[in-house]
Amino acid sequence: xxxTALPKVPTWTTLKLTTDGRVxxxxxxxxxxxxxxxxxxxxxxxxxxxxxxARPDLGVVILTGGGxxxxxxxADIKEMVTLPAIEARAFTALGQRVNAKMEELPQPxxxxxxxxxxxxxxxxxxxxxxxIASESAVFGLPEVxxxxxxxxxxxxxLLALVGKGRAAELVYTGDRIKADExxxxxxxxxxxxxxxxxxxxxxxxxxxAAAAPVAVMLAKAALTRGNATDLTTGLRYENETAALxxxxxxIREGFTAFIEKRKPCFEGK
Ligand code: CAA
Numbered sequence: 001x002x003x004t005a006l007p008k009v010p011t012w013t014t015l016k017l018t019t020d021g022r023v024x025x026x027x028x029x030x031x032x033x034x035x036x037x038x039x040x041x042x043x044x045x046x047x048x049x050x051x052x053x054a055r056p057d058l059g060v061v062i063l064t065g066g067g068x069x070x071x072x073x074x075a076d077i078k079e080m081v082t083l084p085a086i087e088a089r090a091f092t093a094l095g096q097r098v099n100a101k102m103e104e105l106p107q108p109x110x111x112x113x114x115x116x117x118x119x120x121x122x123x124x125x126x127x128x129x130x131x132i133a134s135e136s137a138v139f140g141l142p143e144v145x146x147x148x149x150x151x152x153x154x155x156x157x158l159l160a161l162v163g164k165g166r167a168a169e170l171v172y173t174g175d176r177i178k179a180d181e182x183x184x185x186x187x188x189x190x191x192x193x194x195x196x197x198x199x200x201x202x203x204x205x206x207x208x209a210a211a212a213p214v215a216v217m218l219a220k221a222a223l224t225r226g227n228a229t230d231l232t233t234g235l236r237y238e239n240e241t242a243a244l245x246x247x248x249x250x251i252r253e254g255f256t257a258f259i260e261k262r263k264p265c266f267e268g269k
Pocket of ligand 1: 032033034036037073074075076077078079095116118119120121123142143146148149150151152
């Protein structure tokens with residue numbers, strides 16, 4: 001795809017990045033604390049987002065949690081307990097930045113939610129493009145029960161995803177919901193048995209990775225912009241990104257392959 005040398009994977013203490021062809025799997029691996037987001041995890045996640053943004057060889061990213069119990073059980077309460085407001089401001093800004101960077105990645109992100117996705121963990125999942133949950137996943141924004149409210153973008157992203165009434169109920173009550181309820185509310189795309197979670201995410205990632213990379217990247221940009229703006233501006237943006245697809249050699253390959261009744265062979269150009 002590219003002649004530029006790929007950046008070396010940084011060394012992390014709480015994250016793992018593995019690759020399978022054009023699919024990257026990023027695992028938050030702090031199972032002893034149910035993958036809670038302390039500042040080390042958040043700093044490493046920010047670095048991971050910068051790294052992934054510089055990996056044109058990866059067409060899709062799967063984000064999941066290490067261990068069998070949790071995707072991420074929230075921001076680290078033990079670290080936050082002593083945080084003065086000014087440091088809490090920097091901590092939540094870091095959490096917001098991680099999620100914004102994930103949303104701005106060129107690659108689509110599939111959150112494979114393998115257990116608890118609470119507080120900052122649910123907020124992290126909300127910044128992914130697609131969410132697949134295992135039957136054992138549990139969602140919730142319990143912050144108000146702790147004396148704060150969601151601060152990693154959760155109020156805004158949940159609002160955009162499910163509307164004011166449903167977001168308000170989850171945020172104000174802090175209720176936990178199971179995967180089937182999350183599916184009913186439109187928070188997740190599908191629910192599968194735990195042992196099918198990663199295979200399902202990989203199967204979907206494989207279909208995305210087989211599509212024209214630039215078209216997928218521009219489609220993600222259009223969806224992300226559209227979510228954050230009015231319809232007229234979003235449509236104008238879509239018009240430009242759709243036109244930009246016509247500057248790629250992959251579009252010629254896609255059209256020609258259709259006409260020649262064969263599978264396209266995309267190069268990401
Ligand atoms: N922060 C720090 N540590 C956490 C944690 C968190 N959010 N969630 C779990 N842990 C730790 C526990 O303290 C425990 O550590 P020890 O063994 O050292 O005691 C370990 O992970 C295992 O957890 P539990 O023993 O509690 O496991 P459980 O199965 O009994 O319960 C749970 C699981 C229901 C998820 C429970 O751990 C829990 O309620 N966690 C907190 C969830 C929460 O409130 N998240 C929101 C945080 S605030 C936030 O996220 C703010 C924001 O918007 C950015």
